[in-house]
Structures are given as C-alpha cells and as structure tokens.
Amino acid sequence: MEKYILGSSLLLAASGVVEAQNQVENTVKGEVRVDKPHIVLIMSDQHRGDAMNCMGNSAVVTPNMDALAQDGTLFTNGYSSTPSSTPARAGLLTGLSPWHHGMLGYGRVGSSYRYEMPAMLRELGYFTFGIGKMHWFPQKTLHGFHGTLVDESGRVESDDFISDYRLWFHMQAPGKNPDATGIGWNDHGAGVYRLSEELHPTAWTGQMACEMIRNYDKGSGEPLFLKVSFARPHSPYDPPQRLLELYEGRNVSEPVVGEWCKDKEYAVLQDVATAPKDAAFGNFGKEYAKKSRRYYYANVTFVDEEIGKVIKALKEEGMYDNALICYISDHGDMLGDHHHWRKTYPYEGSVHVPYIVKWPAKCGFAKGGKVEAPVELRGLLPTFLDMAGGKVPEDMDGCSLAGLMRDGDGAWRKYIDLEHATCYSPDNYWCALTDGKVKYVWRFHTGEEELFDLSKDPYELKNVVNEKRYRSLLLTLRKAMVEHLSERGEEFVKEDKLQVLRHTVLYSPFFPDENPVDTGI
Known part of the structure; x- marks a missing residue:
C-alpha cells in the first residue's frame, strides 16, 4: 500500500484504495492478457x-x-445525446441510448445497470480506478471500479458524504473555504x-x-483503466489569474x-444586477457574455494543462504508446448563444x-485524421x-x-439521436436527429419543428423548416424521427x-431503479 501515497491515510481509507489493492492482488494472473492496451478516459464537464483550437x-x-488529436483521431461531429450531466454519464457508463438506459433528462443515475463500463473492463482483467467528478448516486457508488476519488463540485446528496477532494482540501488548507470565489456551480458570471x-x-x-499513473505497478501484467473526470470548465468560471491573463487581447467572439x-x-436586454445569477435564458449584453467566455476559455486551458501533465506521466512511465486515450465531455455550454445559457438544449x-481518440500504436490507424461521421458518448464502451x-x-x-476506423462510414449510422426532458421552460422538451450536417428538432409539448442546415449554417442562425427547397429533407427527417420514436408506443x-x-x-420503462427521482437541475 505504500505506493498509493495521496498525502494521508485518512484519504486512503476514504477512497477505497485499500480494498482495491487487495482485490488486485487476488486477481488470477493467468486470466489477464498482458497485450491489452491501457485505457485512459479523460473527460471534462460542460x-x-x-472550444478547442483543433476544432478551428x-x-x-x-x-x-x-x-492528442494530432497523435490520434479528431471526431468533428461528436455529440452528447442527453445534454445534462447525469443522463449523459448514464449513456457513457452503459453504452446505451437514452431510452434504453432509461434517463431522458436530468435525474439520478441508476444504482445498477446490466452494462457498466468499469465492471465490464474489470471482468476483462483491468484494474479500474476513477478520479474526479462521477455525478452518480449514491455519490461513492463504484459501478465496478476498484476504487474512486471523487470531486462532486460541492454537491452533498446524503448527510454523511464529503468528497475526497474536500477532505484533501481541508488537510491542505485547514479553515479555508473551498468556495471562497463565491460563484455558484450553475452561475454564468465569472471571477478569478x-x-x-x-x-x-x-x-x-x-x-x-x-500519482495513480506513477504508482501503478506496470510489471503486474494487469492493464489499467483510468477515468480522469474534471469538474471544469463547468461553472463556476473561476480560472487562476495567470491563465486569465493569457486571454487579454485575444479575439473572443461574442454569442x-x-x-x-x-x-x-x-x-x-436585461439588467444583470437584478437577473438570477444562474438564469437559463437572457440577453445580458455582449460584453457580459464575452467576459463569461473569456473566463470559461481560461478554465478550458487549465484543464488542458492538466491533461498535458497526465500525458507526460504516461510517457515517462512507458504507458503512452500502448494506451487508448480518449477525451470527451458530458455536454456543452451555450455561453449566451441565442440568449441561452447552460445546457439541455438541442443547439x-x-x-x-x-x-478525441488516441489509439494504441499497434492499431496502425493513421494519425492526425478527422472523421465527420456522427459519434456519441455511447460509442466509447463498445470501443x-x-x-x-x-x-x-x-x-x-x-x-x-x-470499427468505424477500419471499415469507414459506409455502414455507420445515418443520424445520431438527441433529446432532453422538460427543463428550464415548458417548450424545452425535445428530440432531435443530426448527422453533423443537418439537424431536425421535434418539440414534444408544442409539436413545433426546427430544421437547420449545419453545412451552410453551423451557428443555427436560420430555421429553414418552412422553406420550400428543404421540404424533401424535412419529410425525410420527420420520417426518420417517426422510426426512431416508434418503439416508445x-x-x-x-x-x-x-x-x-x-x-x-x-x-x-428501461430505467433500472423502481423509484426514480426528479432532482431538478
């Protein structure tokens, strides 16, 4: 256990690492294929x-x-089917669509699923460990991980819970407030x-x-599955001053x-002083929105720096070449586009x-390629x-x-489905289909339709649903939506x-828990 040095025996006990190490030592070595790649799943929130240079x-x-994209593959049409934290993470965990894992909007992730990423990789001989934001319930649920160290952005969903990050924080800075910046986790204001x-x-x-990468016993014969989950750039938009200074004078676009x-x-135009700090909709002026973006981008750069350190550690430990490394996020952030803030929208x-996917060297896939086929979070577990x-x-x-890399997109899905249950406003209840070039949106409560030609209008400035020249496309997509929703009755x-x-x-009906909870957002 000496190799798992996290600064305190208290933190070790809280993380479940002691039990995890015992389980690893009891693994039957003959059942482990040493040629399996390490798998490092890096994700961020929102x-x-x-919001990446490599995306233009x-x-x-x-x-x-x-x-990482230059050393692997950049999937330019990556989507989150249910764009809020918990249902997106359920899709990532299970490899299933929203209807089949059961969460059509924001609620609590189920306690147990028939398919769970850490459990399935553990059965294949992996040592599985998660670090950062999981956003599961209960908050220390493992879903097959040998252990987790969690940061839950201050959320406390049971009386006895305190995150591992906050335990560590209180050991490093006794008496200080981890929320001293004073910005809520859904606010779109900004501060250093x-x-x-x-x-x-x-x-x-x-x-x-x-630390996990450096301490991992590379000679054990067991491949590592490590999930590294950052709680930023999700609000609060609170970068260090030195990173904010990188954005002085940079041409940050307005919404x-x-x-x-x-x-x-x-x-x-609304008065920022009187509007709710976490308003889901609102025109607060161009300068307010550009400031939020600047701080948000600085948070992205902070995450990028830490990713660089993780990659450096993998290289120093001789694990990088034989590693499958992925970078994704659970959903995006409107940042004032169309006067929308936060997430849950079809835009x-x-x-x-x-x-981004960096493949193990032995795969032989071309480096630096870009793939336009529509992909989604559910694709990572089968990968x-x-x-x-x-x-x-x-x-x-x-x-x-x-399979997409090997066979091309000829047999790939035509569209990816997107949806979210009612949130923020009654009409924000929708289902959509997109291939990254066009997008069709169906509003469940109102029957309204939206159609965007993303190839010509990537910012969705014009809804062309009523234009005659798009009539044939509209009918095609409407029929595809009928086919998609038909299984629901x-x-x-x-x-x-x-x-x-x-x-x-x-x-x-596929949600695994008998008494699901609507927790709001």
Whole structure:
C-alpha cells in the first residue's frame, strides 16, 4: 500500500484504495492478457465542442488537446445525446441510448445497470480506478471500479458524504473555504480563483491522476483503466489569474443570435444586477457574455494543462504508446448563444462536444485524421470492449469506433439521436436527429419543428423548416424521427405520425431503479 501515497491515510481509507489493492492482488494472473492496451478516459464537464483550437477556434489555448488529436483521431461531429450531466454519464457508463438506459433528462443515475463500463473492463482483467467528478448516486457508488476519488463540485446528496477532494482540501488548507470565489456551480458570471491554484479542483484532479499513473505497478501484467473526470470548465468560471491573463487581447467572439429567437421575450436586454445569477435564458449584453467566455476559455486551458501533465506521466512511465486515450465531455455550454445559457438544449453549443481518440500504436490507424461521421458518448464502451478483446453485446446501442476506423462510414449510422426532458421552460422538451450536417428538432409539448442546415449554417442562425427547397429533407427527417420514436408506443407515434405529449416522460420503462427521482437541475 505504500505506493498509493495521496498525502494521508485518512484519504486512503476514504477512497477505497485499500480494498482495491487487495482485490488486485487476488486477481488470477493467468486470466489477464498482458497485450491489452491501457485505457485512459479523460473527460471534462460542460466543454462545448468548438472550444478547442483543433476544432478551428483560434481564440482558445489548448495545445495538449490539439497534440492528442494530432497523435490520434479528431471526431468533428461528436455529440452528447442527453445534454445534462447525469443522463449523459448514464449513456457513457452503459453504452446505451437514452431510452434504453432509461434517463431522458436530468435525474439520478441508476444504482445498477446490466452494462457498466468499469465492471465490464474489470471482468476483462483491468484494474479500474476513477478520479474526479462521477455525478452518480449514491455519490461513492463504484459501478465496478476498484476504487474512486471523487470531486462532486460541492454537491452533498446524503448527510454523511464529503468528497475526497474536500477532505484533501481541508488537510491542505485547514479553515479555508473551498468556495471562497463565491460563484455558484450553475452561475454564468465569472471571477478569478481566490486561493492558491494548487488548491483548485482542476489541479487536484490532474495531480491525483498523475500519482495513480506513477504508482501503478506496470510489471503486474494487469492493464489499467483510468477515468480522469474534471469538474471544469463547468461553472463556476473561476480560472487562476495567470491563465486569465493569457486571454487579454485575444479575439473572443461574442454569442451568435439566430433569426428565430430575436423576437423572444428573453432577447430584450436585461439588467444583470437584478437577473438570477444562474438564469437559463437572457440577453445580458455582449460584453457580459464575452467576459463569461473569456473566463470559461481560461478554465478550458487549465484543464488542458492538466491533461498535458497526465500525458507526460504516461510517457515517462512507458504507458503512452500502448494506451487508448480518449477525451470527451458530458455536454456543452451555450455561453449566451441565442440568449441561452447552460445546457439541455438541442443547439450545437449544448449538444456538440469534444471527441478525441488516441489509439494504441499497434492499431496502425493513421494519425492526425478527422472523421465527420456522427459519434456519441455511447460509442466509447463498445470501443473499449473491442480494443480489450471483449465481446460487444448485440443489444448495446453504441458501436465501436475502431470499427468505424477500419471499415469507414459506409455502414455507420445515418443520424445520431438527441433529446432532453422538460427543463428550464415548458417548450424545452425535445428530440432531435443530426448527422453533423443537418439537424431536425421535434418539440414534444408544442409539436413545433426546427430544421437547420449545419453545412451552410453551423451557428443555427436560420430555421429553414418552412422553406420550400428543404421540404424533401424535412419529410425525410420527420420520417426518420417517426422510426426512431416508434418503439416508445402510441403515446409518441400513432398511425405513423408524431404525437404531441401533454406530460413529460423523464424516465423510460428501461430505467433500472423502481423509484426514480426528479432532482431538478
């Protein structure tokens, strides 16, 4: 146990590492294939897909994300099917679509699923460990991990819970307040982190990941599955001062505003002083929004720096070449686009996420490529199983990205489905289909439709649903939506027609827990 040095025996006990080490020592070595790649899943919270330099946004400083993409594959149309934290993480965990894992909007992740990423990789001989934000319930649920060290952004969902990050913080800075910056976790205002940056949760997550990599027994014959989950750039937008200074004078763009929302009530310029700090909608002026973006981008750069440290540790320990490394986020952040803030919307700022895969060297896939086929978080678990020599279940909705790399997109899905149950406003209850080039949106409560030609209008400035030249495309996508929703029964589709719903369906019949909870957002 001496190799798991995290600064305190108290933290070791809290993390479950003692039990994890005992389990690893009892693993039958003959059942482990030493040629399996290490798998490192790096994710962040609320990182929108265009907030990376390698995605064409020159205002954002992301050299390590860019380098990872250059050494692997950049999937330019990566999506989060249910763009809020918990349902997105359920899809990542299970490899299933929203209807099949059961969460159609924000609630509590189920306690146990038939498919769980850490458990399935553990069965394949991996030592499995998670660091950072899991956003599960109960908050120390393992889902097959040998152990976790969690940072839950201050959320406490049971009386006896305190996150491992906060335990560590109180040992490093007794008596200080980890929330001293004074910005709530859904606020879109911004401020500089008020404490030493070494105490920031982004720094902690990177440090813990590097310690695990350096302490891992490379001679054990057991491959490592390590999930590194950063709680930023999700608000609070609270970067260290030195990183904010990188953005002085940089051309940070102002939000885009579509023609379809200019007459909305929230489009009227509002007083920042009197508006809710976490308002889901609102026009607070261009300078306010640009300031939020600047601080948000600085948080992205902070995460990028820590990713660089993780990659450096993998290289120093001789693990990088034989590692499958992925970088994704659970959903995006509207950052004021169309006067929308936060997430849960069908628009690109909310649903489009970073999606980078660095393949093990032995795969022989070309480096630095870009793939336009639509991919989603559910695709990572089948990819990991594929690369680890496991079997991908036939009823798993996700498909292996390695198969896409090997076979091309000829047999790949045409569209990826997106949806979110009612949140923030009654009409924000929708389902969408996209291939990254077009997007069709169906509003469950109102029956309204939206159609965007992303190839010509990537910022979704014009809803072309009523334009004659798009009539054929509209009918094609409407039919595809009918086919997608048909399995849900006549409440959703009747006589081949989409149905308007009077109530919200938050959990499908496939949700594994008997008494699901609507926790709000």
